[in-house]
Amino acid sequence: xxxxxxxxxxxxxxxxxxxxxxxxxxxxxxxxxxxxxxxxxxxxxxxxxxxxxxxxxxxxxxxxxxxxxxxxxxxxxxxxxxxxxxxxxxxxxxxxxxxxxxxxxxxxxxxxxxxxxxxxxxxxxxxxxxxxxxxxxxxxxxxxxxxxxxxxxxxxxxxxxxxxxxxxxxxxxxxxxxxxxxxxxxxxxxxxxxxxxxxxxxxxxxxxxxxxxxxxxxxxxxxxxxxxxxxxxxxxxxxxxxxxxxxxxxxxxxxxxxxxxxxxxxxxxxxxxxxxxxxxxxxxxxxxxxxxxxxxxxxxxxxxxxxxxxxxxxxxxxxxxxxxxxxxxxxxxxxxxxxxxxxxxxxxxxxxxxxxxxxxxxxxxxxxxxxxxxxx
RNA sequence: GGGGAGAUACCAAAGUGGCCAACUGGGGCAGACUGUAAAUCUGCUGGCUUAUGCCUUCGUAGGUCCGAAUCCUGCUCUCCCCA
Numbered sequence: 001x002x003x004x005x006x007x008x009x010x011x012x013x014x015x016x017x018x019x020x021x022x023x024x025x026x027x028x029x030x031x032x033x034x035x036x037x038x039x040x041x042x043x044x045x046x047x048x049x050x051x052x053x054x055x056x057x058x059x060x061x062x063x064x065x066x067x068x069x070x071x072x073x074x075x076x077x078x079x080x081x082x083x084x085x086x087x088x089x090x091x092x093x094x095x096x097x098x099x100x101x102x103x104x105x106x107x108x109x110x111x112x113x114x115x116x117x118x119x120x121x122x123x124x125x126x127x128x129x130x131x132x133x134x135x136x137x138x139x140x141x142x143x144x145x146x147x148x149x150x151x152x153x154x155x156x157x158x159x160x161x162x163x164x165x166x167x168x169x170x171x172x173x174x175x176x177x178x179x180x181x182x183x184x185x186x187x188x189x190x191x192x193x194x195x196x197x198x199x200x201x202x203x204x205x206x207x208x209x210x211x212x213x214x215x216x217x218x219x220x221x222x223x224x225x226x227x228x229x230x231x232x233x234x235x236x237x238x239x240x241x242x243x244x245x246x247x248x249x250x251x252x253x254x255x256x257x258x259x260x261x262x263x264x265x266x267x268x269x270x271x272x273x274x275x276x277x278x279x280x281x282x283x284x285x286x287x288x289x290x291x292x293x294x295x296x297x298x299x300x301x302x303x304x305x306x307x308x309x310x311x312x313x314x315x316x317x318x319x320x321x322x323x324x325x326x327x328x329x330x331x332x333x334x335x336x337x338x339x340x341x342x343x344x345x346x347x348x349x350x351x352x353x354x355x356x357x358x359x360x361x362x363x364x365x366x367x368x369x370x371x372x373x374x375x376x
Numbered sequence: 377g378g379g380g381a382g383a384u385a386c387c388a389a390a391g392u393g394g395c396c397a398a399c400u401g402g403g404g405c406a407g408a409c410u411g412u413a414a415a416u417c418u419g420c421u422g423g424c425u426u427a428u429g430c431c432u433u434c435g436u437a438g439g440u441c442c443g444a445a446u447c448c449u450g451c452u453c454u455c456c457c458c459a
Contacts, residue, residue: 036412058411096411117413148411192411223410252411273412280415281408296405334415
């Protein structure tokens with residue numbers, strides 16, 4: 001994997017670049033649709049490629065490990081073949097699941113023991129077997145196994161959590177360096193910077209992670225309960241400490257405004273369930289604000305979904321029709337909304353790239369943040 | 377014609393003397409959702425007003441009682457069974 005910075009905004013830390021992988025190039029800043037269990041929920045790969053222009057999607061190690069399981073993934077020849085996706089894939093390690101499945105987990109220096117949410121069976125993730133699992137999945141970019149510290153954790157907890165993440169990172173990289181890809185294309189890996197909202201911990205985490213000189217750096221443990229301003233502060237602290245010639249990935253973020261602000265602070269990669277999950281639940285993101293498509297006000301609005309939208313659904317279906325589908329609980333509603341939202345998110349980063357290249361990103365971003373956060 | 381059952385808020389359906397403005401579903405209205413245990417979850421849903429407040433409600437008209445959706449009587453309507 002290679003990253004080249006190709007443009008820089010004049011008034012902010014926003015930048016453009018290109019990530020090269022064996023499954024193709026990714027223009028940054030990029031948004032990566034989340035396909036947890038081997039599917040971006042409700043969206044055809046054909047749509048992802050031709051309509052939404054997704055250049056990379058996510059998979060999740062925790063979920064794929066439990067189902068379909070390593071035997072099937074191995075027999076399939078990896079996740080790309082299994083799900084018929086020939087562009088890049090990034091897999092999260094399951095660190096976030098360790099965090100979100102708190103009631104049924106046990107953290108030890110060795111790793112993390114947890115109960116499957118599917119059948120309650122016990123499993124253990126260690127940095128070592130997590131590398132092995134992500135080798136079998138065959139992601140182009142593998143994420144370190146970390147503990148995602150809650151945003152409201154106290155300093156003591158955050159420090160302890162960071163120590164664990166650091167020790168896991170050392171072992172993870174060791175195993176990574178000792179093993180090889182299984183399917184004939186290369187795999188990159190990103191450490192994950194933690195440290196909650198504490199500047200000195202964040203700084204320490206960056207320094208610790210940089211020692212391994214990996215392919216890119218992820219910033220985790222944000223948008224997990226801390227105030228949004230704290231998240232921005234942490235980005236302002238962390239990004240300048242990261243090498244300019246490696247991509248920076250802000251994990252799990254976020255709202256359109258979060259993404260614009262993240263780009264302004266030097267972030268290159270984003271992922272979030274919001275466009276698909278909120279889409280399934282009736283929310284549409286647009287350049288003019290957020291729409292709750294279940295609302296009565298759309299009942300007789302026969303205008304197109306989004307006149308500024310880039311997806312074919314935007315010009316094809318009316319607001320009244322989509323509202324009807326949501327009210328009637330038709331699965332087609334979720335499909336249309338997911339398609340629209342992902343297309344909007346990809347348009348959001350595409351236009352960001354255009355404005356960074358034009359050098360007027362900051363003032364454009366400031367205008368857009370207000371617009372996209374409003375309610376229609 | 378004879379016998380029986382029932383009428384509760386938008387719908388369905390509990391409640392059979394005070395804890396009932398009335399359980400629960402559905403529907404309706406609104407909200408939440410940030411490295412997906414989510415096609416999920418939450419709130420509200422008689423009126424006024426927002427308070428441990430008042431007013432009007434349980435087919436309809438009366439009655440009993442300190443007190444009725446709940447008991448009694450008349451009326452109206454619906455459903456079932458037998459001829």
